Amino acid sequence: MSTLMAASNREGKKLNDVIFQAGAAVRQAIAQHGSDAVVNGTLGSFALDDGSVACLPVVEKLFHALPMNEFVCYAPPVGLPGYKDAVIHAIFADQQPDAFIDAVASAGGTGAVHMAIANYSEPGDAVLTSDWRWDAYGALCSEIGRNLQTFSLFDGQRHFNVPHFQAMVNAVCRMQDSLLIILNTPAHNPTGFSLSSDEWDAVIDVTLAQARKGKKMTILVDIAYIDYAGEKNDVRSFMKKFTGLPDNVLILFAFSMSKGYTLYGQRAGALAALSCSKGVIEEFHHVVTYSARAAWSNVNRGAMTILTMIQNDKALQQELEREQRTVFETIRKRSGIFIKEASECQLPALPYQSGFFISIPAHDSAAVCNHLHEDLIFAGPLAMGVRFAVCSVSADKMTGVAAKIKKAFDVV
Ligand code: PLP
Numbered sequence: 001m002s003t004l005m006a007a008s009n010r011e012g013k014k015l016n017d018v019i020f021q022a023g024a025a026v027r028q029a030i031a032q033h034g035s036d037a038v039v040n041g042t043l044g045s046f047a048l049d050d051g052s053v054a055c056l057p058v059v060e061k062l063f064h065a066l067p068m069n070e071f072v073c074y075a076p077p078v079g080l081p082g083y084k085d086a087v088i089h090a091i092f093a094d095q096q097p098d099a100f101i102d103a104v105a106s107a108g109g110t111g112a113v114h115m116a117i118a119n120y121s122e123p124g125d126a127v128l129t130s131d132w133r134w135d136a137y138g139a140l141c142s143e144i145g146r147n148l149q150t151f152s153l154f155d156g157q158r159h160f161n162v163p164h165f166q167a168m169v170n171a172v173c174r175m176q177d178s179l180l181i182i183l184n185t186p187a188h189n190p191t192g193f194s195l196s197s198d199e200w201d202a203v204i205d206v207t208l209a210q211a212r213k214g215k216k217m218t219i220l221v222d223i224a225y226i227d228y229a230g231e232k233n234d235v236r237s238f239m240k241k242f243t244g245l246p247d248n249v250l251i252l253f254a255f256s257m258s259k260g261y262t263l264y265g266q267r268a269g270a271l272a273a274l275s276c277s278k279g280v281i282e283e284f285h286h287v288v289t290y291s292a293r294a295a296w297s298n299v300n301r302g303a304m305t306i307l308t309m310i311q312n313d314k315a316l317q318q319e320l321e322r323e324q325r326t327v328f329e330t331i332r333k334r335s336g337i338f339i340k341e342a343s344e345c346q347l348p349a350l351p352y353q354s355g356f357f358i359s360i361p362a363h364d365s366a367a368v369c370n371h372l373h374e375d376l377i378f379a380g381p382l383a384m385g386v387r388f389a390v391c392s393v394s395a396d397k398m399t400g401v402a403a404k405i406k407k408a409f410d411v412v
Contacts, residue, residue, distance in 0.1 A: 015139070019044065019380045019387075021324065026153065026378045039377040039401060042191075043392035044356060045264055046228075046327050051392070054327070055262045058319045061304045070302040077293040078285075079105030083304040086311035087270040090255050091223065093238040097243040100281040103272035104288040105304060107296045109224045109256030111140065112271040113140050113182070115291045116252050120218040121146050121180040126172045129182040132350070132359065132384055134189045135182040138174050139184060153193065158351050160199040166206045166327075178216035181207070187225035187355030188382070190387040192335070194229060196351045200238045204245075211249045227260030228328045228391075229354045232321065247277040251283075257303050259356070260324065268303035328407075331356070334398050335390040341402035347409065349402075356391035359384075364412055371408040375399060379408070 006013075022042040028319070029038045035051050045053045078084070087103040106112040113136075121127050123145045129137055130153035141148040151168035155161040171177055183203065186194035195203065209216045229235040242251045256269040273284040294300070310316045331354070338358055342349045352358045357380075362368050367382040371381060380387035386405065393401070 001152040006198045018366075018382065019135070022378055025373065029373070029378065031378055032374060037376050039375075039393055039397050041377065041379040041388040041390075041393055041401070043389050044391065046259070046262065046331070046356070047392035049194075049394035049396070051394075053262075053264075055321045056308070056320065056327070057333070058159070058323055059263065059314060061260050062309055062316075063302065066305065070305050070319075073301055075105070075301040075304060077105070077299040078153065078289045079103070079299070080301065080304045082232060082312070083270070086304075086308040087272060088159050089195075089311045090306070090307065091236075091255050091272055092174075093232050093236050095233055095239040097240050098279050099242060099245075099276050100275045101274050102281050102285050103270045104257070104285065104292055105299050106254075106269045106271050106292065107267045107299050108269045109222065109254045109259055110136060110140070110257070110269075111267070111292075111296065111299070112138065112252075112269050113220065113222065114144075114295065115271045115288050116145055116182075116220045116254065117141055117146055117180065117219070118144055118291050120178070120252065120288045122176065122178060122251065125176045125178070128168055128172055129184075130188075132191050132193075133182075134184060134224075135382065136169075146281055153188075153191070153275040154218060154350065157354065159361035160195060161203045162199065162206075165203065169206050169210060173210045173213070173215050178218070179210065180218045180220060181309065181395050182220045184222040184224070186223070186229035187353070189225065189355065190359045190382060191350045191355040192352030192390075193350065194235070195238065197238060197241075200241055204241060207249060208246070211246050214248070216248050216250075218250045218252060220254060222254040225259055225323045225355045226252065226257045228273075228356070230333060236265075242274055243250065245276055247275065247280060248273050250280060257307060261303075261307065261320075263303050263306075266300045266303040268300045268307070282410055328354070331391050334393060334395050336386070337395055337398040337400050338390055340350070342406075345403045345406045347402050347406040350385075352390075354389055354391055357387050358390055359387045360409070361385040363408065367406045367412040368405070371411055372405065375404045375408075377404055379405070 038346040126149040152161045152164045251274040253272040258264040362385040371382040
């Protein structure tokens with residue numbers, strides 16, 4: 001019998017990342033058939049029409065002009081001076097509610113979600129999110145001994161499922177004294193869904209009902225895709241609702257530079273917190289900075305500098321917003337083709353508003369995706385369905401894709 005060395009609580013930990021596996025299949029197909037022949041709907045990055053990952057020109061220009069010390073020097077665990085204010089400005093724009101706010105740098109949005117789970121849920125407790133979700137939430141919870149539970153994102157009419165959200169919040173709160181809820185909105189991965197103003201009101205009502213019973217309630221809003229969700233202040237208008245909340249309701253934001261600034265590999269983001277209690281925000285600062293020091297010490301200095309430069313300079317900010325708008329419009333054109341054709345061929349895609357992905361529920365998503373390979377179309381086989389990346393497929397290639405996906409569904 002061979003000896004294994006990992007600690008006993010690591011047993012069974014093996015990453016099964018279906019999206020990275022699908023990416024490997026795409027690379028193989030491109031090597032065999034050439035990139036023109038392949039439709040890569042697996043990629044979680046905005047791509048140009050030729051399929052290459054895009055970088056916003058303003059970001060590229062600033063990055064190339066950085067002095068060498070921006071690449072080699074350490075930064076403080078909390079983030080560079082000025083980064084906190086830049087993050088807060090990038091998160092809220094003109095929709096900052098009247099409350100105490102702070103932010104601590106993180107290794108991307110992933111790091112922000114990690115720090116939220118580590119500091120605002122108890123070991124062994126449940127963390128709640130929707131069934132359609134970014135797959136990494138599960139590993140982020142189980143890595144540090146939390147248990148991810150889900151509510152149904154959609155009801156039978158494909159509206160936000162308030163009753164099931166409420167039922168799950170209430171059920172979990174009967175078992176534990178605090179609850180962390182993760183909501184990825186606007187432009188949810190993998191469906192492109194965004195909570196409406198009324199749906200946000202319902203979420204806050206359900207949360208407040210538990211807070212009145214003395215539970216400590218935290219909502220983490222994962223805004224990874226907010227910069228491609230629509231008009232800057234419209235898509236942030238829900239943030240004004242977080243005014244006058246009781247001290248035992250904390251709102252967190254997972255901010256990421258990956259999508260909005262096309263700096264996926266540079267690993268920069270932040271966890272921001274908002275509360276009516278000064279003490280809660282002071283505590284946030286201490287515990288989260290401690291987590292940052294213990295997890296990664298400090299994060300990418302150059303990326304933090306770029307965000308600070310952009311947020312402090314009106315002209316650069318306008319340049320960035322123009323470029324983000326072009327990306328948004330490009331994705332809208334691509335997704336528009338998919339949605340129109342899906343409706344024509346009766347492919348039951350979930351309600352998409354904006355963002356990088358459209359999803360279609362499937363019992364055997366792997367079989368559907370495998371079948372699609374015959375047409376050299378590649379998509380992400382998620383547990384609940386097929387995810388297609390409208391962010392990475394040109395309008396030309398998009399034409400006809402929905403019908404081919406429908407055909408694969410019909411065969412499987
Ligand atoms: N949240 C969601 C929903 C995502 O899809 C991603 C990335 O794919 C992230 C957060 C975090 O991204 P990063 O760690 O690259 O900032």
